[in-house]
Amino acid sequence: MMRTSDLVASAGRALRANPLRSALTALGVIIGVASVVAMVALGSGAQAQVERSIASLGSNLLIVVPGAQRGGGGVRGAAGAAGNWDSLTLDDAAAIAEIERVTVVAPSQRARAQLVANGLNWNTQVEGVTPAYLEARDWRIEQGRMFDETEERQARRVVVLGATVARELFPNVNPIGESVRVNGGVFEVIGVLASKGQSGFGMDQDDVTLAPLTTVKRRISGRSRRADTVSQISVKTASEDDLGVVQEQVETLLRQRHRTRPGEDDFTVQNLSSITQTAAQTTQVFTYLLGGISAVSLLVGGIGIMNIMLVSVTERTREIGLRKALGARQSDILHQFGLEAVALSVAGGVVGLALGVLGAWLMTSLFSLPLVIAPQNALLAIAFSGLVGVLFGAYPAWRAARLDPIEALRRE
Amino acid sequence: MAPPLIEAADLVKLYRMGDETVRALDSVSFAIPRGDYCAIVGPSGSGKSTLMNILGGLDTPTGGRIVIDGADIGALDDAGLAQFRNRTIGFVFQSFNLLARQTALENVELPMIYAGVTPKERRERAAQMLTRVGLGERMSHRPTQLSGGQQQRVAIARALSGRPALLLADEPTGALDSQTGKDIMALFAELNREGVTIVIVTHDHEVAAAAKRTIEMRDGRIVSDTQNTRARHDAHV
Numbered sequence: 001m002m003r004t005s006d007l008v009a010s011a012g013r014a015l016r017a018n019p020l021r022s023a024l025t026a027l028g029v030i031i032g033v034a035s036v037v038a039m040v041a042l043g044s045g046a047q048a049q050v051e052r053s054i055a056s057l058g059s060n061l062l063i064v065v066p067g068a069q070r071g072g073g074g075v076r077g078a079a080g081a082a083g084n085w086d087s088l089t090l091d092d093a094a095a096i097a098e099i100e101r102v103t104v105v106a107p108s109q110r111a112r113a114q115l116v117a118n119g120l121n122w123n124t125q126v127e128g129v130t131p132a133y134l135e136a137r138d139w140r141i142e143q144g145r146m147f148d149e150t151e152e153r154q155a156r157r158v159v160v161l162g163a164t165v166a167r168e169l170f171p172n173v174n175p176i177g178e179s180v181r182v183n184g185g186v187f188e189v190i191g192v193l194a195s196k197g198q199s200g201f202g203m204d205q206d207d208v209t210l211a212p213l214t215t216v217k218r219r220i221s222g223r224s225r226r227a228d229t230v231s232q233i234s235v236k237t238a239s240e241d242d243l244g245v246v247q248e249q250v251e252t253l254l255r256q257r258h259r260t261r262p263g264e265d266d267f268t269v270q271n272l273s274s275i276t277q278t279a280a281q282t283t284q285v286f287t288y289l290l291g292g293i294s295a296v297s298l299l300v301g302g303i304g305i306m307n308i309m310l311v312s313v314t315e316r317t318r319e320i321g322l323r324k325a326l327g328a329r330q331s332d333i334l335h336q337f338g339l340e341a342v343a344l345s346v347a348g349g350v351v352g353l354a355l356g357v358l359g360a361w362l363m364t365s366l367f368s369l370p371l372v373i374a375p376q377n378a379l380l381a382i383a384f385s386g387l388v389g390v391l392f393g394a395y396p397a398w399r400a401a402r403l404d405p406i407e408a409l410r411r412e
Numbered sequence: 413m414a415p416p417l418i419e420a421a422d423l424v425k426l427y428r429m430g431d432e433t434v435r436a437l438d439s440v441s442f443a444i445p446r447g448d449y450c451a452i453v454g455p456s457g458s459g460k461s462t463l464m465n466i467l468g469g470l471d472t473p474t475g476g477r478i479v480i481d482g483a484d485i486g487a488l489d490d491a492g493l494a495q496f497r498n499r500t501i502g503f504v505f506q507s508f509n510l511l512a513r514q515t516a517l518e519n520v521e522l523p524m525i526y527a528g529v530t531p532k533e534r535r536e537r538a539a540q541m542l543t544r545v546g547l548g549e550r551m552s553h554r555p556t557q558l559s560g561g562q563q564q565r566v567a568i569a570r571a572l573s574g575r576p577a578l579l580l581a582d583e584p585t586g587a588l589d590s591q592t593g594k595d596i597m598a599l600f601a602e603l604n605r606e607g608v609t610i611v612i613v614t615h616d617h618e619v620a621a622a623a624k625r626t627i628e629m630r631d632g633r634i635v636s637d638t639q640n641t642r643a644r645h646d647a648h649v
C-alpha cells in the first residue's frame with residue numbers, strides 16, 4: 001500500500017525528469033482551457049452588454065407603436081392600409097392611463113429635423129414628448145431643466161438636447177439659454193439630457209432632441225394628417241411582473257377603441273423585458289457555441305496527453321516490471337501513471353485559466369465590453385481539465401498496470 | 413522439526429506456443445529449509461529462470477503446489493502476489509535494475525515505499541543497508557556514478573531492505589568481472605551466515621560451489637540435488 005505523499009512525489013519526479021516534454025504535453029490543455037475561458041468570458045461580456053443597454057431604454061416599459069407586427073418580431077406597417085401609421089392617438093394614451101398598475105403614460109411624436117446653431121448643422125430626431133417621458137424612459141436631465149406641463153400645453157419653442165446633439169452643436173459653449181433653429185424656427189435650449197450610450201441594437205440613444213409634443217405637432221411635423229395622432233406611446237408599469245397583464249389589457253383596450261379583432265391589429269405593443277430576454281438568449285447560445293468550439297481543442301489536448309503517456313509507458317516498461325517485482329500492486333502502478341496524467345492536465349488547466357483570463361481581459365477591453373468571469377466557471381475549467389487527465393490518462397495507466405512483470409523486466 | 417521455508421510438489425509450468433507446448437517445469441518437487449543457501453545450475457533452457465520466477469511470485473505454476481513461508485503461490489491474487497513479493501522476497505537481478513534517476517539511497521528505499529513504511533524509517537533502514545553492503549559513502553550517488561559491483565551491492569541492499577525471508581538471485585554475477593563476482597559471492601555467504609535464506613541461479617561452477625547445496629536441472633526436471641561438502645563451502649569463504 002503506497003502512501004499518497006509518495007505517489008505525488010513519484011508523479012512529480014517523473015514529470016520533472018522531462019520538463020520540456022511535460023510542458024509541451026500540457027500545452028494542448030493550456031490552449032484548450034485558455035480558449036474556453038476567454039471565449040466564455042467574451043460571450044458573457046457581450047451578453048451583459050446587451051442586457052445592460054436594453055435595460056437603458058427604460059425598465060418596466062411597454063412601447064405601443066402603430067402598425068401590425070408581422071412574423072419574427074419586426075414591426076411593419078400593414079401594407080397598403082392607409083392611415084395605419086396614424087392609428088395611435090392622444091385619446092388612446094389617455095385611455096391607457098386608466099388601466100390599473102400603469103404608472104406613467106407618455107405619448108410622443110417623432111420627426112426628423114435639421115438643427116442649426118452657431119453656424120453648425122446637425123440632422124437629428126426630434127421627439128415631441130410630454131414631461132412624463134423622462135420618467136417613462138428612466139432618463140435624467142444632466143444640465144438645465146425639462147419643460148413643464150404648461151410649456152408643453154402652450155407649445156413653447158423650447159428644446160432639451162440629447163448629449164450627442166449638445167456636443168455637436170455646442171462643442172465649446174454651455175448650450176443652456178442658447179438658441180437653436182429647428183427646421184427654420186428659433187427654439188431656446190433649456191436643458192441637456194444625461195447620456196445613455198448606445199442601445200442594444202447599436203443606435204446612439206443620445207442623438208435625439210426633446211421638444212414639447214404640441215410644439216412638434218404644430219411646428220415641426222406639420223404634415224401630419226390629424227392633429228391628435230402620435231407615433232409612440234410609452235407605458236410604464238408599477239413592477240416588471242405587471243408587464244404581461246398590462247400588455248394584454250392595452251391590447252384589448254386598443255382593439256375595442258379601434259374596433260379591430262385579434263390578428264388584424266393596427267398597433268403593436270412591445271415588451272422590452274421580453275426583447276431583453278430574447279437578446280440575452282441569443283448571446284448565450286453564442287457563448288455556448290464559442291465555448292463548445294474551444295472545448296474541442298481541450299479534447300485535442302487530452303489526446304496529446306494520452307499519446308505521451310503511452311510513449312512513457314513503453315519507455316518505462318522495465319521500470320514498471322521492476323516496481324512490480326519489488327511489491328507494487330496493479331493499483332499502485334495505475335495510480336502512479338494516472339496521477340501523472342492528471343497532474344499534467346491540471347497544471348495545464350491552471351496555466352490555461354490564467355492565460356484565458358488575461359486573453360479575456362485584453363479582448364473585452366479591446367471591444368469595450370464588461371469583463372465577466374464567474375468563479376464557478378474558473379473552477380469548472382480546472383475540474384474539466386482534471387477530468388480530461390483522468391479520461392485520457394486512464395488507458396495508458398491501465399496498460400502500465402496490466403504489464404506482465406517478467407515480460408517487462410526482460411525488455412531492453 | 414520446523415516446516416521448510418519452501419515446499420514444492422509436482423510443479424508444472426507449461427508455455428503454449430501455437431500448437432507446441434513447452435514443458436518449462438516438468439513435475440518438480442523439492443524443499444528448502446530456512447537458512448539454506450542453494451545454487452540452481454543447468455544448461456540454458458532447462459527451466460532455472462522459470463523456477464525462480466515462480467519462487468519469487470512473479471509467475472504462478474500451471475500445476476502442482478508451492479508453499480513459501482506459509483503462502484500458497486498458486487492461490488494468490490494480484491494484490492496477494494504483490495504483497496508476497498514485497499514482504500517475503502528480495503530480488504537480485506543479473507542486470508541490477510536500478511532506477512537511473514534516483515540515488516542509491518532512494519533505490520534502496522523503493523520496496524519500503526510499497527510497504528507503506530514512513531519516510532523517516534525508510535531512510536534510516538536504507539542507510540543501514542547501504543552501510544551493511546559497504547556503500548556507506550556512496551548513498552547519494554546515482555547508478556551511473558557507480559561501478560558494476562557497486563550497483564549490484566545497491567541492488568542487494570534494496571533486496572534486503574524489506575527484511576525478506578528469501579533472497580533470490582538470477583545470475584547475479586553474470587554481468588560482473590570475476591573478482592567483483594567473488595566479492596559479491598563473499599557478501600552472499602556472509603548474509604547467509606547471518607541467517608538469510610538464499611537461492612541463486614548460476615552458470616559458474618565456482619559460484620555454485622560456494623553454496624551449501626546444488627540443484628541441477630535439465631529439461632524442466634531436477635536431475636541432481638547435492639549437499640556441498642562443508643569443507644568446500646567454508647574454504648571458499
Ligand SMILES: Nc1ncnc2c1ncn2[C@@H]1O[C@H](COP(=O)(O)OP(=O)(O)OP(=O)(O)O)[C@@H](O)[C@H]1O
Nearest residue numbers: 427428429434436455456457458459460461462463
Ligand atoms: N514466456 C515464455 N513463452 C514461451 N516459452 C518460454 C517462456 N519463458 C520461457 N520459455 C521456455 O521455457 C524453457 C525454460 O526457460 P528458462 O528461461 O527457465 O530457461 P533458463 O534455464 O533460465 O535458461 P538460461 O540459462 O538461458 O537463462 C525454455 O525452453 C524457454 O524457451
Ligand SMILES: [Mg+2]
Nearest residue numbers: 460461462582
Ligand atoms: Mg535464465
